Amino acid sequence: MSERMNTTVIFDGIRFPGFIHTLESLKAASAFQFQDKDVLLVTFPKSGTTWMQQVLSLIFCEGHLWPIHHLPNWARVPWIEQISFSQVFQELRSSWPRLFTSHLSAKVLAPALMKSKVKVVYMARNPKDTLVSFYHFHRIAGFMPDPSSFEDFVDEFLEGTGFFGSWFDHVKGWLGLQKDLNLLFVTYEELHQEPRRTIQKLSEFLEHPLRPEEEDVVLQHCSFSFMSQSNMVNYSVLSNEIMDQRKGKFLRKGVVGDWREHFTPELNKKFNAVYQSKMGDSGLCLPWTMD
Template structure:
């Protein structure tokens, strides 16, 4: 359960990744109709999987109620991928998910018209959510302290690598890919407008009633009660429910309840050094 795979200098949980599964992902042959969701962990992946599933399902709710999200949108790099890929509905575009960085996965996408949705989130909220996920997931080490976890996150030495490099790497590929950049915050603050942007990008425009339908079934109350979304189907030996819930809060700004002034100042310094010269207008505040 606690094994580790190191691939291209980045640590992955060995419980669900192997060198073979990681290499296979990097050489995957994308179809032009594929939809690939890419995120750094804890950036709203499950939420966006639900949104994209609902857009693509055209109102057919059976998969939404009966098929776990990790089967509806399987992870390219996980050792279960080949099996789950064969179970996808051939009548719909394949919805796939990945946490891999641009350096690893970009080459396989460069000659494809596959649609890529990249979702980012305020890194401070990512850090807090990831900290609690380490406590919940038995395949990740329990953090020694929040302070140490902050330091590891800023150094980019934790599992799945550096948030900063992940975001910058994928944004760097945006001009060369059929890609839409979306943030957790805009989906939270302007859900209908963001849904319209996503559905237009996918070529599945929705009417007002269809938008209402999607928004209802991707709401936090619905998802937190759905066993095929909230990971309650996962054995407790893999995710320990006594340590918290997978869908914990679904809010913005939770980091303010956790960061000390010193940690916040240090984070802002690193963030400015790594992201400040990109000229990005991102919908989150670092204060």
């Protein structure tokens, strides 16, 4: 295990941590055969992936909470590009829909997705909060390099040279496919601010309506307090070598606007200038403010 810890795999010009990806696993994901009833959650890392995996599991659990309490989120809604996928895939419940996760770019996955009517949930988050969360993740994940400084990490994020590539390209690539795919765009912020309304929007898109009491069950089990205590969601079942939560929690705060605690006025100005140059003419309606 440890010899793969510090390796990097480059696929389609983007860097991936070699501990959980190989060239073979990434290629297999790009050619995955989706079925019409599948649901795919797509995010740039640290945009609320774990949270939405929990929500999707709950929407389809039909009141059976055994998997929520006994199966880790990566077994319920596995990443199609990770090494572990082929094994987890065989163990997936045979019932429909099958739920999957990916951090891959639209360019890589679009050809496979176009071949079916798979429902795609694309979740994004204010990039400053995403960056801060990613920075803290690098500090606890044994398979990610320790950031030298927050300032350097901001530069890497803005240049898109870090793991998983450019946030800007990821968001623009996926939201640019809204006309071509059966895609619902959800933000971390709306799930945080209006959880019930967002869950209703999701269940409607997924054609899986919930009764009010079922919504209550979803809300209860996807709350930050529940998830941070659940070892099926908080990654505490992993060894310290893989995820050292003595240095900080995987589920750290679950708040909106934490970036303000980390950004200096200079860094903020620099970030906003790059954001404006990359997203200003994208024509996308993104619901967060940069101030």
